[in-house]
Amino acid sequence: MTTPGIHFLDAHGPDGVRLYAIGDVHGRLDLLAAMHHRIEEEIERDSPTDWRVIHLGDYVDRGPDSKGVIDFLVEARQRDPRHLMLTGNHDIGFLDFLRAPDPEGLFIRYGGVQTAQSYGVPLNEGANAWFGKAETLLRKGHAALVEAVPQAHVDFLRSLPFSMTFGDFFFCHAGIRPGIALENQSQLDLMWIRDVFHDHSGLYPKIVVHGHTPVPEAEVMANRVNVDTLAWQSGNLTALVVDGADKRILSMAGKRG
Template sequence: MAEPGIHFLDAHGPEGVRLYAIGDVHGRLDLLAAMHGQIEAEIAKDLVQDWRVIHLGDYVDRGPESKGVIDFLIAARERDPRHLMLAGNHDIGFLDFLRTPDPEGLFMRYGGVQTALSYGVSLTADASWFGKMETMRRGHQALIEAMPPGHVDFLRSLPFSLTFGDFFFCHAGIRPGIALDKQNPQDLIWIRDVFHDHTGLFPKIVVHGHTPVPEAEVMANRVNVDTLAWQSGMLTALVVDGADKRILEMAIKGA
C-alpha cells in the first residue's frame, strides 16, 4: 500500500528544530556567506535552541569562487556539524572529471573551466582536437595537484538525501511511485520532468534545487529553491520552523 501523501500547508518540521534549506550556489561565495550571516543573525535574535542548515548541492561550476565555496562549507561543518551538505550533479561531475577527464563531460561543458580557474588552473583549449585534449590532460593533472586533499574528501562525503519531519531534501527531486528510501541516487541529482509534472502528493514535501526558476517555486508537493544564483545574484532558502514555512532570499546588487 502506498504511503499517504502530505500537502505543503499541512507539513511540519521536527519539534524544536528550525530548518534552513539553501539552493544551488554554483561558486557564488559572496551570496553564500551573506546568507549564512543572515541565518546566524536570525538564530541569535530568535534565540533558536536547535537548527539545521541544509545545502542542496551544486557548490561548484559556473560562478567564480568554487574553491572558496568548498573552503567555506568545510569550515562551517567543522565549526558545527548542524551544517549539512548534499550532493548535486555538478559536485559529482567534478569528482568524475578528477577521476577520468572527459572533454564532453558535464564538468568541461557546463562551468568546470570556471571551477578550475578558482584553483588557479586554466582549462581553456586550442581549437584543434589534439590541442584540446593535450590542454585538458595538462590541466587535469594541474588541477589534481592544486586541490587540497580535503576538498576531494568533502565531495566524496556528500549524501544524496536527508529527511527532517515532513520534509525530504535532495538536489533534483524524486521518481514518483518509488519509496523515498529506495530512490536511485542518479534520480536524486538529475531528475526533472517526470518529477516536476507529477501533481500527486508525496509521502513528504520534497525540497530541491537543480532546475532554475525566477523565484522560489512552492507547490503542494515540493519546493524548488534554485533561483540561478550564479547569474541572477539571488540565493534562496526555505525556512521551516514547526508549522511555519517561509522563503528567505539573499540578493547582492550589481551581481
Template sequence: MRVYAIGDVHGRLDLLVAMHRRIAAEIHQARPADWRVIHLGDYVDRGPDSKSVVDFLIEIRKRDPRYLMLAGNHDIGFLDFLEAPDPDGLFIRYGGIQTAQSYGVVINEGGNAWFGRSEAALRQGHAALVEAVPKSHVDFLRSLPFSLTFGDFFFCHAGIRPGIALEMQSMQDLIWIRDVFHNHSGLHPKIVVHGHTPVPEPEVMVNRVNIDTLAWQSGNLTALVVDGADKRILLVSGEKA
C-alpha cells in the first residue's frame, strides 16, 4: 500500500488542492495496488480559507474513503469555542479570528487577539459563528480520529508520550505533545509521522518524521510518501502569507 501523509494545512485551500492534484497524478501514473492519503490535522485557523478547507475534506472523504483525516489541536479548539466562547482559549488567541472570517463572521476587527473587548461582544460573535458553521462541519470535526497505524508507521497530529503503548496514548498528548516527544532519541514501537510543531524543512529522524512546514505562512505544504522501502518528501509551494 502506498501512503501519503499531509502536514498542517491551516486554511490554505490553495496548497491543499495543489497537493491533492499532485498526489492524484502520481496515483494515476503509478497505479499502486492500494493507497491512502492521510491528513494530520489542523485544517482551520491562521490561514485565509478554513471553511473551504473543511468543505473540500468533507467532499473528498465522501467521494473516496481512502482519504483519511486526523484531528489536530486547532480543530478541537474550534469545536471547544463553538461549545463555549473562551476569550483566553486557543481559538481566539491563535488564529480563530481568521477562521470566523472565512465563515463570514467578524469577531474582532483590527486585531489578532481578544483584548479590551466586552463579554457581550464576544458572545455576540460566538452566536453569529455558531449560526454560520454548518452542522456538517461540526459533525465532520467531531468524527475525526486521533491516530492511525499502517505497517511500521503511526500517524498522529503532534506525537506520542515515550514509554506508553501506542494504543494507550492520551488524546491530549496526540494533539498537543512537544518537548518530551521531540527530545526522545530512542526508538518507538513504530515510526511516528506528525506535524504540529513548525519546522523550516521536514525533519526525518530515526524514530519520527515531522512534516509541518508552516504552510499557512511559508507557502510550503509538505507530505511524506511511504511506498514499501521507498520513502520520500513531496512539497507544493504557493504565496507566502
C-alpha cells in the first residue's frame, strides 16, 4: 500500500516539541554560536514543552574554524542531548582523508585546506602541487593533521547518523531518492543526491528538510525545505523552525566569507 504524501502547508511537528533545523555551517563558528544564542533566547522566552536542535551536516571545510565548530557541537551535545547532529558529505570526506589521504579527494579539492589550518596544520603549502611531486608533502601534512585532530572529534564525526524523523518531517543532509521508502534510502543518496531529488514535484511521505545545495535564501517547496544558504561565503546561516503546525525560517547574518 502506498503511503500518501504530505504537503508542507499541512505538515506538523510532534506534539509539544519545537524543532530547529540548521543548515550547512562549513566552519562558520561565529554564525553557529549566534544562531544557538538566538535559539536559546527563544526557548527561554517561549518555554516550549520540549525542543530539539537538529544540525544537517557539513560542519567542516571552506570556512575559517572547522575545529571550533566541532568543539562547539561536541560540547552542546554533552550539555544537552536534545542537540542533534547529522552527517554531511564533507564530514565523511574529512574522516576519509584522516584514514587515507587522497590528493584528488573531496577534502583536498573542496575546502579541506581551511579545515587543516583550523587545527594548525598548513596543508596549503602544497595545495598547488598535488599533481606534481607533492607526495612527501601530502604524507607529512596528513600525519600532522592526524596528530592534531583530537580523538574526540573523530569519535564525534563517526557517531553521526544519516537521517532522523520528527512528526511529519524527515531530516537529512542532501535529500532522498524519489520512489524509495524513507527507511530504505542509501547513505550515498542521503549525503550527495541533487537533481533527481530537486526536480521531483510529487509529495513524499514526509517533508524532507535538507541542505547540501546552496541557495540564496531558504527554499520552501511543497515537498521539501532547503536551508543551505552558503553560510561560509554569504555570511547567512539559516534554520527551519517547526512548532506544531507553525513553520518559519530563522536567519542569522554576519560578515561575508
